[in-house]
Amino acid sequence: MKLARDTWLIFERQLHLLLRNPVWVFVGVFQPVMYLLLFAPLLKPALNAPTQAEAYKIFVPGLLVLLAIFGGLFQGFGLIAELRAGVIERSRVTPVSRLALLLGRSLRDVVSLLVQAVIITLLALLFDLRVFIGDLLLAYLMLALIALMTSAVSYGVALKVKSEDALAPLMNTVAQPVLLLSGILLPLAFAPGWLQGIAKWNPFSWAVDGTRALFSGDIGNDRVWQGLGIIAVLAAAGVYWAARQFARSVR
Amino acid sequence: MVSYRCDRLPMTMMADIGHKRGEAMIETRGLRKSYRSRAGRETKTVDAVRGVDLDVAAGEIFGFLGPNGAGKTTTLRMLATLIEPDGGQATIAGADLRKDPGEVRRRIGYVAQGGSTWDESTAREELVLQARLYGISKAEAHRRATRALEAFQLTEFADRKCKTYSGGQRRRVEIALGIIHEPKIVFLDEPTTGLDPQSRAHMWDEIRRLRADGMTVFITTHYLDEADALCDRIAIMDHGEVVAEGTPAGLKREISGDVVQLGLGLTATAEAEKLLAAEEYVSRLEALEDGGLRLFVDDGATAIPRILRRVDGAGLDLRSIELHRPSLDDVFLTKTGRSLRES
Numbered sequence: 001m002k003l004a005r006d007t008w009l010i011f012e013r014q015l016h017l018l019l020r021n022p023v024w025v026f027v028g029v030f031q032p033v034m035y036l037l038l039f040a041p042l043l044k045p046a047l048n049a050p051t052q053a054e055a056y057k058i059f060v061p062g063l064l065v066l067l068a069i070f071g072g073l074f075q076g077f078g079l080i081a082e083l084r085a086g087v088i089e090r091s092r093v094t095p096v097s098r099l100a101l102l103l104g105r106s107l108r109d110v111v112s113l114l115v116q117a118v119i120i121t122l123l124a125l126l127f128d129l130r131v132f133i134g135d136l137l138l139a140y141l142m143l144a145l146i147a148l149m150t151s152a153v154s155y156g157v158a159l160k161v162k163s164e165d166a167l168a169p170l171m172n173t174v175a176q177p178v179l180l181l182s183g184i185l186l187p188l189a190f191a192p193g194w195l196q197g198i199a200k201w202n203p204f205s206w207a208v209d210g211t212r213a214l215f216s217g218d219i220g221n222d223r224v225w226q227g228l229g230i231i232a233v234l235a236a237a238g239v240y241w242a243a244r245q246f247a248r249s250v251r
Numbered sequence: 252m253v254s255y256r257c258d259r260l261p262m263t264m265m266a267d268i269g270h271k272r273g274e275a276m277i278e279t280r281g282l283r284k285s286y287r288s289r290a291g292r293e294t295k296t297v298d299a300v301r302g303v304d305l306d307v308a309a310g311e312i313f314g315f316l317g318p319n320g321a322g323k324t325t326t327l328r329m330l331a332t333l334i335e336p337d338g339g340q341a342t343i344a345g346a347d348l349r350k351d352p353g354e355v356r357r358r359i360g361y362v363a364q365g366g367s368t369w370d371e372s373t374a375r376e377e378l379v380l381q382a383r384l385y386g387i388s389k390a391e392a393h394r395r396a397t398r399a400l401e402a403f404q405l406t407e408f409a410d411r412k413c414k415t416y417s418g419g420q421r422r423r424v425e426i427a428l429g430i431i432h433e434p435k436i437v438f439l440d441e442p443t444t445g446l447d448p449q450s451r452a453h454m455w456d457e458i459r460r461l462r463a464d465g466m467t468v469f470i471t472t473h474y475l476d477e478a479d480a481l482c483d484r485i486a487i488m489d490h491g492e493v494v495a496e497g498t499p500a501g502l503k504r505e506i507s508g509d510v511v512q513l514g515l516g517l518t519a520t521a522e523a524e525k526l527l528a529a530e531e532y533v534s535r536l537e538a539l540e541d542g543g544l545r546l547f548v549d550d551g552a553t554a555i556p557r558i559l560r561r562v563d564g565a566g567l568d569l570r571s572i573e574l575h576r577p578s579l580d581d582v583f584l585t586k587t588g589r590s591l592r593e594s
Contacts, residue, residue: 002386006384009380009383009384013372013376013380016376017369017371017372020371021371082369085366085367085368085369085370086363086365086366086367086368087367087368087369089333089363089367090361090363090367090381090428091384092332092333093331093332093333093356093359093360093361094356094381094384094385094432095353095356095357095384095385095386096384
């Protein structure tokens with residue numbers, strides 16, 4: 001009860017500050033929209049897809065997962081600014097739940113990601129993408145869990161390194177291989193065996209496969225529940241770890 | 252100046268804070284903290300705080316003095332539950348710091364040195380949020396924010412973003428944030444550092460008003476005049492330990508006697524130092540950097556004629572002579588072997 005109330009307080013404030021500068025939501029969505037408009041048209045011939053819509057069914061889910069991963073991983077920067085302003089320390093001398101300090105922020109990130117995902121989906125609809133609403137909602141759940149995990153991890157790391165200069169290369173180093181090994185841009189079905197073997201160990205590749213299955217209307221595909229399961233467990237672990245960083249001493 | 256002593260706190264809260272003056276508000280015994288720091292390959296353990304015993308009574312302004320690196324801020328952060336002590340005990344406003352930090356948090360306020368407001372938020376938003384983080388209802392939080400804004404003369408700027416405030420306004424918002432939940436004790440870390448003289452004087456009034464409202468105030472400072480003018484009692488910390496504790500007047504009295512300051516040229520200073528060090532009524536003397544001597548004597552009135560005779564007899568050119576009571580800087584010098592201004 002206290003946790004829910006505290007989380008709401010932090011969420012409300014963070015959302016309020018975000019809405020004061022909503023331009024960031026659009027900056028975040030700009031890059032994926034560019035991919036959608038300028039890169040996706042190459043896919044029909046490249047993938048040998050029968051129609052443009054088929055190509056979008058493969059590409060859009062990957063793009064959304066990409067957005068969720070990157071959107072989350074770079075949230076730590078805002079937290080470092082808050083640390084420097086003393087806002088975090090001011091919160092830590094109050095009896096507010098430490099988990100709420102994290103969850104309120106991460107949930108704001110989830111909401112902002114979902115808004116971006118809706119914008120992209122709507123744009124893709126203009127390009128003849130068709131997906132069942134139930135499948136779509138389940139795919140959004142997957143995206144929400146990914147964003148929850150990546151933003152929590154980003155906050156936790158930010159509290160540990162306490163400087164933008166350290167956070168930026170660290171996040172890029174993590175994000176790059178994760179991105180390439182998850183078949184986001186092109187399905188890993190095209191990959192040679194060794195690459196597929198490595199990608200199996202990348203949880204995001206399961207998430208991408210699951211999301212693609214949902215966009216194809218294949219809700220019974222094992223990859224759907226496997227992806228959701230793996231990401232849910234990792235999100236819980238990430239949140240637990242990051243909340244501990246909030247509880248520990250930070251300047 | 253607007254008086255708001257009565258309207259700052261609702262009567263019910265006044266009763267809650269109410270306590271007998273003299274009752275212990277902070278009691279620490281053997282509080283310790285070490286850090287491991289890495290220099291190259293070697294790890295060194297630095298004992299930042301080595302067994303601090305403090306007693307702060309309810310309703311007083313307690314000053315915590317010391318040079319940078321003395322362990323002041325570490326001690327303060329331990330008392331404010333921001334870092335965990337390695338050893339020792341502390342009771343703060345009746346709650347056990349080590350067993351129940353959550354309860355300590357409910358009873359204390361803390362105002363950090365480096366600021367705590369967010370540029371893009373307004374003072375009102377910050378105050379309402381801070382109150383709500385203490386579990387206060389939305390309506391009551393808004394009432395308290397309005398009252399605090401009035402009390403700290405911030406109403407005019409209440410709905411502007413914090414980044415538009417002056418240094419003094421911002422500091423007032425921060426103090427208001429620290430006491431919005433009406434704590435029994437508030438910790439202020441160097442509350443006047445970086446303020447211009449006028450804002451500083453204003454801040455002293457604010458701090459005295461907190462005491463008048465029944466709050467115990469614990470401040471750190473490195474301004475000796477501030478400690479002297481503002482604090483009921485002070486503790487001096489050096490190298491992780493409390494080296495002196497008492498009222499400013501009491502501590503000054505402890506260095507019994509008076510201080511006689513002689514205005515001399517540089518060469519005359521060296522000669523006079525040799526000459527006067529031998530005098531039995533001079534308990535201690537210190538040469539000043541740009542010439543001049545400071546003599547600690549039992550009784551200034553009888554010492555001055557004798558000093559004059561000696562200096563005059565040696566043909567030294569004495570430009571001025573001053574007699575004053577020991578200052579807190581003299582206390583600091585006696586206790587730590589150096590002047591706070593140098594450190």
